[in-house]
Amino acid sequence: MRCPFCGHEDTQVKDSRPNEDGAAIRRRRFCTGCGQRFTTIERVQLRELVVIKSDGRRVPFERDKLGRSIRIATAKRPVDEERRERIVNGLVRQLEASGETEISSTELGRLVMDTLRGIDAVAYVRFASVYRDFREARDFEAIVGSLSPAADPSPTAGDADAAVAEAGPHRPKRR
């Protein structure tokens, strides 16, 4: 570590200790050139995750954007703000734990779908309708047909139909 005062290349670590929560380490350093002391802080560098879009563009992963998708999918569903936050945290942790630095938007979408499927059937159908773009009517049937009744014990058939109608490509303009 170069000395910030005189630019000398040789500095010595006099003391290292973790901060209160253990998330960082502070090192007291001493410059053998000018005798100044300074502190460096070492912490984990969270990976910069890149999302590869279907057209090949690479964009930085945005946690906020993921949060918005989850919010839209779960709007007016029995999923409160705290639960949404936990869903997003869980997804981000999975991404971090994967060790990959890139993920395709397709894979990311599938990961979100897999998560929502176990939480709320309607949220799942809404998200899937956007993610899969629902170009063909049979996609609707495939998605709705794949919903296990165990995913949501409340009667969901009507809700799921409504969500498909809402989320479909022929969304009424007045909304």
Ligand SMILES: [Zn+2]
């Ligand atoms: Zn120095």
